[in-house]
Amino acid sequence: MPSQEVFSWLRTRFFPHIWCPGCGHGIIMHSLLRALVALDKKKSQTVIASGIGCSSRMAGYIDACTVHTTHGRSLAFATGIKLAKPELTVVDVMGDGDCTAIGGNHFIHACRRNIDITAVVMNNNIYGMTGGQASPTTPIGSIASTTPFGAIDPSFDICKLAEGAGASYVARATVANPKQAEQFIMKGIQNKGFSVVEIVTHCHTTFGRKNKRRTPIDNIN
Amino acid sequence: MSEIAFWQGNEAIAYGALAAECRFFGGYPITPSSEIAEILAEELPKRNGRFIQMEDEIAGIAAAIGGSIAGMKSLTATSGPGFSLKQENLGFAYMAEIPLVVVDVMRGGPSTGLPTKAAQQDVMQARWGTHGDHGTICYAPASVQECYEVTIRAFNAAERYRQPVLIMSDEIIGHMREKVVINEIDPSKLVTRKRPTDIPEKFVPYRPDPKDDLPCMASFGDGYTWHITGLTHNDWGFPTNDAQEIDKKMKRLMRKIDRFRDDIVEYETAFTEDAEVLVLAYGSVARSSLRAVHEARNRGIRAGFFRPVTLWPFPDKEVERLARKMKTIIVPELNCGQMVLEVERAVHGKAKVEPLNLVNGELFKPEDILKVIEEVA
Ligand SMILES: Cc1ncc(C[n+]2csc(CCOP(=O)(O)OP(=O)(O)O)c2C)c(N)n1
Ligand code: SF4
Ligand SMILES: [Mg+2]
Numbered sequence: 001m002p003s004q005e006v007f008s009w010l011r012t013r014f015f016p017h018i019w020c021p022g023c024g025h026g027i028i029m030h031s032l033l034r035a036l037v038a039l040d041k042k043k044s045q046t047v048i049a050s051g052i053g054c055s056s057r058m059a060g061y062i063d064a065c066t067v068h069t070t071h072g073r074s075l076a077f078a079t080g081i082k083l084a085k086p087e088l089t090v091v092d093v094m095g096d097g098d099c100t101a102i103g104g105n106h107f108i109h110a111c112r113r114n115i116d117i118t119a120v121v122m123n124n125n126i127y128g129m130t131g132g133q134a135s136p137t138t139p140i141g142s143i144a145s146t147t148p149f150g151a152i153d154p155s156f157d158i159c160k161l162a163e164g165a166g167a168s169y170v171a172r173a174t175v176a177n178p179k180q181a182e183q184f185i186m187k188g189i190q191n192k193g194f195s196v197v198e199i200v201t202h203c204h205t206t207f208g209r210k211n212k213r214r215t216p217i218d219n220i221n
Numbered sequence: 222m223s224e225i226a227f228w229q230g231n232e233a234i235a236y237g238a239l240a241a242e243c244r245f246f247g248g249y250p251i252t253p254s255s256e257i258a259e260i261l262a263e264e265l266p267k268r269n270g271r272f273i274q275m276e277d278e279i280a281g282i283a284a285a286i287g288g289s290i291a292g293m294k295s296l297t298a299t300s301g302p303g304f305s306l307k308q309e310n311l312g313f314a315y316m317a318e319i320p321l322v323v324v325d326v327m328r329g330g331p332s333t334g335l336p337t338k339a340a341q342q343d344v345m346q347a348r349w350g351t352h353g354d355h356g357t358i359c360y361a362p363a364s365v366q367e368c369y370e371v372t373i374r375a376f377n378a379a380e381r382y383r384q385p386v387l388i389m390s391d392e393i394i395g396h397m398r399e400k401v402v403i404n405e406i407d408p409s410k411l412v413t414r415k416r417p418t419d420i421p422e423k424f425v426p427y428r429p430d431p432k433d434d435l436p437c438m439a440s441f442g443d444g445y446t447w448h449i450t451g452l453t454h455n456d457w458g459f460p461t462n463d464a465q466e467i468d469k470k471m472k473r474l475m476r477k478i479d480r481f482r483d484d485i486v487e488y489e490t491a492f493t494e495d496a497e498v499l500v501l502a503y504g505s506v507a508r509s510s511l512r513a514v515h516e517a518r519n520r521g522i523r524a525g526f527f528r529p530v531t532l533w534p535f536p537d538k539e540v541e542r543l544a545r546k547m548k549t550i551i552v553p554e555l556n557c558g559q560m561v562l563e564v565e566r567a568v569h570g571k572a573k574v575e576p577l578n579l580v581n582g583e584l585f586k587p588e589d590i591l592k593v594i595e596e597v598a
Contacts, residue, residue, distance in 0.1 A: 044443075
């Protein structure tokens with residue numbers, strides 16, 4: 001159960017949320033909220049931006065200044081917000097497709113500018129929201145609805161990409177270790193520059209079903 | 222007190238934006254609009270404003286929307302190909318009701334087209350470029366002076382109605398130099414978005430004010446927490462699939478324009494009293510058209526002139542009233558016939574509508590238009 005303080009950051013009036021039972025996105029939201037509470041952030045001074053995807057729906061559930069933008073473009077919106085009001089804490093939550101496919105250009109340029117924003121990338125190796133099509137992080141050989149014979153293209157290593165493009169804090173955690181995810185997000189927010197925290201998660205509903213990993217645990221193991 | 226300047230249209234838009242208290246520009250360079258960005262790159266930092274050149278036009282408008290969400294009056298400017306790229310996020314600003322001014326200095330198209338030549342081929346894109354229904358406020362300046370003035374009014378409209386407002390300039394207006402009289406701005410004439418007066422716990426971000434049916438707007442960072450989304454949403458800004466809530470939102474979006482149509486519509490007329498032939502033109506083409514009408518009058522032809530300053534809302538009632546007295550309405554445009562469709566809709570068979578189109582990168586000479594006036598008179 002979330003602590004009372006964490007709970008106060010939730011817009012429970014907007015529940016039930018859209019996530020499937022067992023989805024990792026909720027675990028990540030909890031890690032993020034614990035990090036914000038631990039850093040003593042104020043809701044009205046915290047911006048959560050997101051793009052489009054199951055992961056990006058997170059912005060709506062958090063009681064802060066939240067903006068659920070267009071697919072892949074959230075970092076560009078967040079850049080405008082941060083530039084206009086540098087005193088705000090800006091966290092951008094996004095999916096692997098959102099971040100590395102349609103938003104790839106915005107992602108590398110946010111890294112290059114090293115602007116003080118923390119990107120939390122929820123990598124479930126698939127387009128969850130649209131029903132399990134391949135993403136740029138779908139591993140070679142994996143089955144997706146658009147790669148019925150197995151993915152043939154190499155996938156992105158999000159952390160290497162971020163590092164190469166100039167992000168000043170880069171970390172990777174998994175939903176199997178939410179405490180570590182929380183710590184990395186905290187460090188990311190504390191870093192005065194562009195931070196990328198990739199959190200490896202699962203979409204058992206689409207990726208798992210097609211690749212014979214039916215439970216969340218099968219996906220993380 | 223007033224000052225005199227000798228500006229290009231693009232300069233006038235940049236200085237008009239500053240006069241309107243625009244403090245944020247996000248964009249990407251493209252001919253023939255780049256001067257707007259270049260001037261603001263220099264001038265905004267002097268006024269504690271923000272300038273950012275983004276990685277593309279999609280990001281340019283996104284950053285400008287972000288600036289507006291954080292409370293700054295924001296601008297983005299572009300031309301043809303860039304205007305196409307901006308359409309998705311333009312739609313976001315309509316749905317999320319974010320004030321913003323977008324300038325398109327039109328050049329020839331489609332595609333890369335004619336980067337250094339004038340055209341008016343994007344005017345229907347201004348109305349319908351982004352997917353989904355929405356009301357449009359769009360100005361088409363016809364002089365450098367008007368670039369300056371219309372930009373101030375565009376910001377006022379964006380802030381008042383909480384939506385993006387478009388300025389469709391063109392390559393001729395953008396790069397032509399003319400004398401501009403800069404009158405001192407009366408600060409009470411500048412509109413700034415209505416701020417919420419409710420305490421944060423009671424704030425409902427999209428609940429319209431019963432007085433004018435328009436919601437107020439908080440900025441990120443000024444004490445309120447709220448949600449912004451491009452999904453169809455209820456008064457709380459939260460996504461909805463409820464038919465009643467969807468209907469309410471969509472109808473209110475459209476009503477913004479319908480209800481205030483008469484406040485927004487602007488046009489100019491000349492010699493319409495006794496005219497039988499009307500030339501209806503906008504932007505740079507209005508300049509050669511007015512000259513042609515003068516010349517026709519010298520030759521004893523009862524010609525008149527009508528210039529929509531707002532392309533949308535289109536001055537349809539006004540055109541319809543005039544059409545009753547006209548034999549023919551000539552509509553010269555630097556495209557294959559776009560606004561003429563709107564004229565036909567307004568006229569509704571009450572006069573003959575004669576399109577006159579040019580898409581070879583050249584401008585209309587007054588003689589070209591005069592010839593048609595003489596033919597139909
Ligand atoms: C311009 C545009 N193209 C496509 C879509 C459809 N779309 C919605 S979410 C999504 C993929 C989301 O995948 P990801 O970012 O990995 O998030 P997840 O759902 O897996 O958390 C796509 C393609 C869209 N909304 N907008
Ligand atoms: S479809 Fe996948 S990513 Fe989306 S909520 Fe369900 S489990 Fe999570
Ligand atoms: Mg995904």
